[in-house]
Amino acid sequence: MLPKGLEKQINILDFSLMSLWRRKLKNLGIMFVFALVIFLLGSFQMLTGALTNSAQAVLKNTPDITIQKMSAGRQEAIPLAHAEKLHSIYGIRAIIPRVWGYYFDESKLANYTIMALEHDSMPYGNNLNLTLAYGHFPKKTEIGKAVIGRSVHDILGLDKRRIFSLFRPDLTLKSFEVIGVFSQQTDLLSNDLIIMNLTDARDLFHIPELMATDICVYVTNPTEIETIAKKIAGLLPDTRVLTKSQIQKTYQVVFSWRSGLASICLLTALAAFAILAWDKASGMSPEEKREIGILKILGWETGDILAVRFWESVLVSVLAFLFGCTGAYIHVAFFDASLLKPIMVGWSVIYPSFKLLPSVTLADLLLIFTFSVLPYLGATVIPAWRSATVPPDSAIR
Amino acid sequence: MLIELENTIKIYNQGKPNEVIALKGIDLEIEDNTMICFQGASGSGKSTLLAIIGCVFPPTSGRASIAGKKLSRMPDRFLTIHRREKIGFIFQQFNLLPRLSVLDNITLPLLPLGISPHERKTRARKLMNQLSISHKENFPAAQISGGEMQRVAIARALINNQPIILADEPTAHLDSALSIEFMQIMVDLKESGKTVIIASHDSLVSEHPAIDKIINIKDGRIHVP
Secondary structure, eight states: OOOHHHHHHHHHHHHHHHHHHHTHHHHHHHHHHHHHHHHHHHHHHHHHHHHHHHHHHHHHTSOSEEEEEEETTEEEOEETHHHHHGGGSTTEEEEEEEEEEEEEETTTTEEEEEEEEOGGGSTTGGGGGGGEEEEOOOOTTOTTEEEEOHHHHHHTTOTTOOEEEEEOTTSOEEEEEEEEEEOGGGHHHHTTEEEEOHHHHHHHHTOOTTEESEEEEEESSGGGHHHHHHHHHHHOTTEEEEEHHHHHHHHHHHHHHHHHHHHHHHHHHHHHHHHHHHHHHHSOOHHHHHHHHHHHHTTOOHHHHHHHHHHHHHHHHHHHHHHHHHHHHHHHHHSTTTTTHHHHHGGGGSSSOOOOOOOOOHHHHHHHHHHHHHHHHHHHHHHHHHHHTSOTHHHHO | OOEEEEEEEEEETTTSTTOEEEEEEEEEEEOTTOEEEEEOOTTSSHHHHHHHHTTSSOOSEEEEEETTEEOTTOOHHHHHHHHHHHEEEEOTTOOOOTTSBHHHHHHGGGGGGTOOHHHHHHHHHHHHHHTTOGGGTTSBGGGSOHHHHHHHHHHHHHTTOOSEEEEESTTTTSOHHHHHHHHHHHHHHHHTTOEEEEEOOOHHHHTOTTOOEEEEEETTEEOOO
8 A cells, every 4th residue: 555645646647648648649749859859969969079088089199299390381391300409408308200191092092191100209108009909009110010090990801811001102012010900989080090110101101211291299397388389499490380289279179160060050959949849838728728627626736737747748858868868879879970970070071981989978968958858847837837827617618 | 504605706807907797795505415506697607606616716705615614715725625525526518538538537536636546446436337337437538428428527526425516507418318317316416415506597407306496696696586
């Protein structure tokens, strides 16, 4: 035997379910639209989170200062002799030459990013190995070895093979052995990446031995980055000196612009839904008003009627929330957010594509809940309260 | 006295341009276990009087005491509680929820009382047996005949065993045979100890021998011929 209060709540919940079922077409329609809006909001949040996480992971390994040689406003190879000049600056921890470039694979119509650096000379360079699903970065002495991104691995069709070849500018072939593959978490930037030894990269791109694409500088005290960057710019006037914070700002500007654009689209969808919900709720049908009048005459208190409307709205909105969020997770995790990715990622949608790991935080879910479920509850319960507080006779005459 | 009204006035939309004085000072006493008929033309105020006796709203002024409770300053919540404990309603339009089953319509007043489904069904089935509508238990209310709807409405009015039964134009949508049948059910209710008040201008009701008293209402006042 249940306590009366609990039995009453169960009865009201039971009546709410019956009530939903009686208007199943209308409620299913609302739930569908509601779930769609939450799906879009959720996808956007999860995609944003995934991209932010990936970008942050990448920026963590960005050099404190990057030096590039400029000629006629364009970047060109930088002589390693430039690095020698920097030794006079106090506070520099390491100077590492880097060679990188793009390689277009005509047979696969894919674009790879080739990068070569002496990771064992970098501060915490061995940490880079943590970004790999397996294997290790090629050491100075490991000639003809490479670490590749997951998409490169798939595009080259390596399966169990470990050897692949790339063309030099003179169309002779250079072979590499795969000694490691990046993990999925780093997909955003490592997906199209081939990491190799400096010697191999120079050989592949036909870059002279004492040249590099740019020079990476690591600083002992992060607060001195800007000062050291100014000193470098003074010492090497023909170079562009980029600090980590400048690169971060560039990322943020590009990302915020896209994020803002997507937000506007989603806010429009949310506003459309709010109008629909308000119209549905405030425009209670004569049948619904009459039902409230009948229940009141039969001895239902205003609170009981509000409880029915509340449970109805909770069931519709929470189910829509669950469906929407689950759909969003599936969309981002299994379909690579194909609906939103072109807006948010832009250039990165160029083949090869990459896998996203959706980021779902409690804060994100609460945010979506606050902007969807709560307004809906308000929009449905408040008009019911207005109807339930008037004398019931007017509704049933 | 079960029902006592003294100089009861009801004004709708008081102070507004569309103000209507529906009752203009009603004095009325109704004893327990009687059968009363309110008679009057449409707009005479009989439905308003029925609504005040039914604790739907309090009078604008005057005294109204229903089953031992003074309504005048009773908040809406207590009016509702008093209504569900003391008053059973039968409406002209039956006011059933058309998509709910007959059983669910009858048990509606019991849901907020925290009565278990088993107890609700037991009570409803007993009434359905008495009123010969058991075979329609699971039918949606919209799919039964007018006479059956009337019986469902009666069963709903009786489900909480309230002592006062109010019926507003109950025979307006029934043919003569069904109206006679309805009156017989009301007579049975009176004999079981209930007080039955019927607002009707149907002579079949007002001239029924079981009616103890006819109260004529005209322009918001009790009219003594």
